Amino acid sequence: MNFFATCPKGLEYLLRDELAALGASDAREALAGVHFAGxxxxxYRALLWSRLASRILMPIAQFDAPDGEALYEGVAAVDFSAHLGETATFAVDANGSTKGITxxxxxxxxxxxxxxxxxxRRSGERPAIDTERPAVRLNLLLRxxxxxxxLDLSGAPLHQRGWRDGHGKASLKENLASAMLVRAHWPxxxxxxxxxxxxxxGSGTLLxxxxxMAADVxxxxxxxxxxxxxxxxxDAAxxxxLRDEVDERAQTGLAKLxxxxxxxxxxxxxxxxxxxxAQRAGVAGFLHLGRQSLSHLKRTQECVRPGLVIVNPPYGQRLGERDALVPLYRELGEKLAGEFAGWRASAITSEPDLGRAIGLRAEKKYALYNGAIECQLLNFDLTVQEPTEPRVPKPLSPGAQMLKNRxxxxxxxxxxxxxxxxxxxYRLYDADLPEYAAAIDVYGEYLHIQEYQAPSSIPEETARTRWREIVRVAGETLGVPREKIALKQRYRAKGGEKYGRMDQRGEFVEVGEGGLRFLVNLWDYLDTGxxxxxxxxxxxxxxxARGKRFLNLFCYTGSVSVYAAAGGAxxxxxxxxxxxxxxxxxSNLTLNGYAGPPHRLVQADAQAFVDHDRGVYDLIFVDPPTFSNSKRADDFDVQRDHVRLLLACARRLAPGGLILFSNNYRRFELDAVALSSLAVRDISAATIPFDFERDAKIHRAWELRHASGA
Known part of the structure; x- marks a missing residue:
């Protein structure tokens, strides 16, 4: 059976691992959730034991739903007598939209x-609606x-554990609190x-x-x-x-707590x-609660072993509030360093400036969402905090000094x-000095550094030293802290050099370009988006794009579609x-206000799409990969297959329409003879940005039109 567990953004990888530990197979993360089977x-175990999931859904039907009538027919095709009694109650939740359902x-x-x-139609009876506690809750996703x-097997969000009596100021949802504890190594x-x-x-959610967690409840x-x-x-039995097992483990664990x-x-x-x-949760006897300000925080005599300090301080959503909170965060850092040496600590905040005010070097940062607020969870290892006195940096080598100058x-x-x-x-540095072979790209207040393949004549230790110098010099020269530098480093392996395993942070950074906003991921993929x-x-x-019907093949993260929409497509x-x-x-389209029916997203092989699609387009953008060998489509080779692809695009092109074709295969040769039915113009030189002038072969681009001008 297939299921989908929803969760707040930022928890997908944690939830995937949690579900796998509960026995799920084929657990794979998606946006704000995890697909799994079992x-x-x-x-049932996911319902009872998942600390991170929001809901557990069991898909029972998938169907075309371009409009209300198709939606009705798709739902009506399901035999609900297998799921719902005729005198029972039910409710429906819906998310998303289609062209005719907004x-x-x-x-x-x-x-x-x-x-x-x-x-x-079957019996003359009908189930009633109950939006609070229905017998069956249905969930509809339109996309x-x-x-x-x-079927929503959870019925109500799983963060509602049943112990909360009230909500303190800025209280956390229980599954976000659990995620913070897991990330902070509390287990x-x-x-x-x-x-x-x-x-x-506050109201004690983290405690x-x-x-x-500690009691296996x-x-x-x-x-x-x-x-x-x-x-x-x-299956009631x-x-x-499983409920009896939950009770038994809770009683056993609490007896030992x-x-x-x-x-x-x-x-x-x-x-x-x-x-x-705490009383409703059955843990009141294990919690020491007291009225106290942060200024009086001390490690108590009962805290013999090193532990964890975890805190959800006020964020301050307005500028004046943020400024007023700086002393509080600074005091938090001082208390952590002074009273809890040897411990671990973790704090969540939506304001990077406040996080920096803590004054401690974060060992790790994670992107989490507290409701709609994007936050960072900062983890501190208080056993290795550097002294507050400024550290005298080691002098740069002559080569590193040259790199700094460049x-x-x-x-x-x-x-x-x-x-x-x-x-x-933009690209700031692109292997300008052969000894320091890397590309340094600026993404707002972040850096993305990607190592190029070192010549085989360079000793591995020398290459490693130069890499460390690149990271240090870039950060120091540009004033970017290490936690905001994403690294893609090569390692030597059988078959040549390869990039090391990417991170799995699920962390997105919002950046601007041309007055538009885009989400980039600097850590998890070789390309950033x-x-x-x-x-x-x-x-x-x-x-x-104005007034045009625009087609974007191999659309990647949709940035070109966002530009087309912004141009009035x-x-x-x-x-x-x-x-x-x-x-x-x-997400990129929505971020810029271009969601909805006019902006269609199609999961398909690009070649198959243009071969079978019957749409007509005024402007087509084609930027294929050099090679692709997906299991779900035929292998693609841009040199071998570009003629077939472009001719298929031409068949979809409206009279007077234009194809923009680009690729970054450096040895690519356009087959002008095979494309003689089209008027082709090489526009590569005009499409190289100023920060790539040193590498004019970074890509090539052409305009293609019907040769007749029709």
């Missing part, structure tokens, strides 16, 4: 109509003209007997979740309502067995909530152009075989 017992309320109504009409209907610290301290505990232990209970496919959880807050009202929450020269040379054009993302050398091509698409169609990239493209 039997009913796996789904309001979720309308989508919900069409699903309800289809379900109710089916029961009425790319398709609908996915699922290991707890297993070693370490204490947990929250100096701004309760931490105590339950399932997050579903106190929940009374699950959507699975009213489903006709529910299996459910009871020590009173090593400490929470403090200045607000007596939220402290009272924390006490009630970077400073390049920055000065590009400065006026970058500021004049409002360019946030924005090809910097295509900046002039994107701008050209915007100039040409009548419609955009973005095609890529990768669902990951299409999700990314959807």
């Amino acid at each position: 039997d009913l017992a796996v789904a 309001h979720t309320h309308y989508a919900v109504q069409r699903v309800k109509d289809a379900v109710v009409d089916q029961f009425r 790319r003209e398709r609908g996915t209907l699922s 290991k610290i707890a297993a070693d007997g370490g204490p947990l301290v929250d100096p701004m505990c 309760v979740e931490g105590a339950w 399932a997050p579903g232990w106190k929940r009374e309502y699950y959507g699975v209970a009213g489903w006709l496919g529910h 299996l459910w009871k067995t 020590d009173a090593r959880f400490f929470g403090f807050d200045q607000d007596p009202a939220v402290l009272n909530e924390a006490r009630h929450n 970077i400073e020269k390049n920055r000065k040379h590009l400065k006026k152009r970058v500021e004049r054009d409002g360019v946030e993302c 924005l090809f910097l050398d295509h900046r002039p091509l994107r701008a050209r698409v915007r100039e040409l 009548a419609a955009t169609t973005s095609v890529d075989l990768s669902n990951t990239y299409l999700e990314w493209a959807s």
